[in-house]
Amino acid sequence: MSKQQAPLALIDLNADAPCCPPLAQSQVPAETAAVLAPAFKALGDPVRLRLMSMIASAEDGEACVCDLTPAFDLTGPTISHHLKTLREAGLVDAERRGTWVYYRARPQILRQLAALLSIEPAAAAKA
Template structure:
């Protein structure tokens, strides 16, 4: 009498579809990494969401300063970081600066998060 156990072959089935059709290229990863790094800060992420939800898709720096319990120079620093990586565009009108989301940069982040094609 044999003590070996006979196993029935089982076919494996993936439980979920992949989120993207293919991995990022080196160039895409190098382009997107600074964007992700910039929005990894909660203040910057919130700044982006305030600008995005503002009427007309743009916000005056005066409106952004009032949304935080932070000094104006600190808010300006965060806005500068977001502008330098390309997530925000800015336009000076008189004494105020207005910020608007950069749709191209956001689509790059979307490429990473949801497989959005360009």
């Protein structure tokens, strides 16, 4: 069945809203935790963390799989699997252009995760 042309993200989390006050400011509700934890989990693998960085820091904001794969001592299918994980976590988008597939970071969710971990100076000083 050929139905993988839709690179839709499984996680939506209304990317417009600020979504979450800092983790250290108010308790993260169970629902929010259930939604955001998979994103952290996806970043919880060294290979995926590097992939994410390579994609996010790429020249035109996008990276070709053909450029990502040779950077690791892993097989193509394994890299593809990791990219799928990042995709399903809502961290990246994929687009096929001709023979090649390009991945692009989704800044919204990255900002949300960063905001969740952010610590205002007050909290840092008091600890």
